Amino acid sequence: MHRQVKAIIENIEKVMIGKRDVAELSVVALLSGGHVLLEDVPGVGKTMMVKALAKSVSAEFKRIQFTPDLLPSDVIGVSIYNPKTLQFEFRPGPIIGNIILADEINRTSPKTQSALLESMEEASVTIEGETLQIKKPFFVMATQNPIEYEGTYPLPEAQLDRFLLKIKMGYPSAQDEVEVLRRAANSEPIVNLSPVISLEELLELQEEVRSVYIEDSIKSYIVQLARATRNVSEVYLGVSPRASIALMKAAQAYAKMQDRDYVKPDDVQYLAPFVFGHRIILKPEARYEGVTTEDIVNRIINKSVIPIKRYAEQ
Numbered sequence: 001m002h003r004q005v006k007a008i009i010e011n012i013e014k015v016m017i018g019k020r021d022v023a024e025l026s027v028v029a030l031l032s033g034g035h036v037l038l039e040d041v042p043g044v045g046k047t048m049m050v051k052a053l054a055k056s057v058s059a060e061f062k063r064i065q066f067t068p069d070l071l072p073s074d075v076i077g078v079s080i081y082n083p084k085t086l087q088f089e090f091r092p093g094p095i096i097g098n099i100i101l102a103d104e105i106n107r108t109s110p111k112t113q114s115a116l117l118e119s120m121e122e123a124s125v126t127i128e129g130e131t132l133q134i135k136k137p138f139f140v141m142a143t144q145n146p147i148e149y150e151g152t153y154p155l156p157e158a159q160l161d162r163f164l165l166k167i168k169m170g171y172p173s174a175q176d177e178v179e180v181l182r183r184a185a186n187s188e189p190i191v192n193l194s195p196v197i198s199l200e201e202l203l204e205l206q207e208e209v210r211s212v213y214i215e216d217s218i219k220s221y222i223v224q225l226a227r228a229t230r231n232v233s234e235v236y237l238g239v240s241p242r243a244s245i246a247l248m249k250a251a252q253a254y255a256k257m258q259d260r261d262y263v264k265p266d267d268v269q270y271l272a273p274f275v276f277g278h279r280i281i282l283k284p285e286a287r288y289e290g291v292t293t294e295d296i297v298n299r300i301i302n303k304s305v306i307p308i309k310r311y312a313e314q
Contacts (some may be wrong), residue, residue, distance in 0.1 A: 002259045004205060005031075007196040008056045015052040015189045017044055018176035024257065025167050025274060026053055026141065030202075031209045032253035034164025034246065035140040037105075037155075037278065044169040046143040047103060051190055053056050054099040057202045059194040061139065062097035066108035072115035076125040090127060095119050098199065102142035106152045117142065120162040135200055157237075157281065164246050164270075166278035189311060201286055205256070212252040214263040217307035221265060222247050227274055228300040234286035239279045247275045261283055265306050275299045 001011075005027060012023040022038075029036045038046045047063075054061035077093035094100065095116070104111065110129050123134045126209050132312065142163070152235060160166075172180060183189050188253070197205075230238030251267040258267075272295045280293040 002257055004197050004201060005257045011050045011051070011056040011196045016049055017179045017195060018172045018249060019045065019169065019207045022049060022167055024163065025165055027252045027257065028162045028250055030137070031205055031256060032164060032249040033206060034249065037163040037166045038141060038143045039166060039167060040145055042145050044171060046169055047101060047191060050101040050141045052193060054083060055190070056071065056196050057097035058198050061099050062094040063101040063103060064094045064161045065103050066112070068108060070108045070112050072112050074113060074265050075115040076119070077127060079128060081088045090241065095125060098137055098139065100140045102140055103142060105142040106144040106155060108153065110153055110156065113155065117159065117162060118123065119122065137199065139204060145165040155200055160278050161240065163278065164250060165274040167274060186203060196239050202226045209256045212255050212261055214248060216253060218263050218268060219267060221307050222268055225300055225304060228304070229276060229296065230281055232296055234283055234291050235280055237281040239276050243276055245271060249276055265308065269301050274299060
């Protein structure tokens with residue numbers, strides 16, 4: 001694994017026990033310039049994961065606690081009149097930062113949810129006709145609890161499509177949970193966490209990810225998987241070309257994590273369920289039968305023709 005990436009993940013593991021796969025996927029999204037939706041039951045460490053990642057890379061961390069009464073101006077900021085200068089002054093909201101925790105994003109109204117769309121897609125916010133660029137790196141990790149349905153607003157497809165990956169934390173094993181108790185009994189681990197790389201080094205890593213080579217046959221393979229999601233009987237709506245781009249960028253970041261300068265089919269296969277899963281809309285009868293979008297993606301991968309000829313020749 002790449003030296004700097006390994007340092008980030010090992011630093012996160014000082015706080016998050018037994019969640020290496022989640023840490024790796026979060027770093028994939030960070031390196032590729034994407035965003036993450038963390039979905040799981042309360043208390044499994046979603047918020048702690050974001051804080052640990054922010055501290056590991058010397059990033060400015062901002063938290064937005066989404067509630068039903070939250071307004072768009074509470075997220076992006078507002079202009080306030082200053083009687084001394086006789087002018088309006090812009091007071092930036094918590095979206096102006098490096099790593100943003102959008103906590104319980106599905107508990108706020110669609111109007112406020114939409115305030116995130118421009119920032120997540122273009123790293124900018126528009127206030128009273130003026131566009132303000134958000135400094136890089138910019139990374140949003142949103143959390144939602146799937147079991148809380150009362151007073152929640154499901155994320156629309158346009159919002160879900162802005163997230164590069166959707167990850168589920170899962171419960172820790174019995175052994176890992178004992179270790180969590182042991183560490184929590186002595187002190188709060190997140191308090192003593194120190195950065196392992198600087199923001200400048202993170203920006204350099206993000207730039208290096210863009211230069212990771214991806215062969216045309218791998219690009220065709222990504223398109224093959226994406227198009228297959230549009231031709232499944234249980235699927236009402238398959239993934240868009242934006243999802244294909246997202247999978248390509250995630251695969252480049254994952255290859256860089258493995259200290260490679262090229263993408264392999266294995267990278268695409270591993271990441272496809274996390275990139276495609278939340279972008280597929282199932283038909284109602286498929287949901288009633290217990291079919292999941294992950295089942296659909298894995299079935300497509302198992303039936304796909306893997307581009308291995310050129311690798312075999314090498």
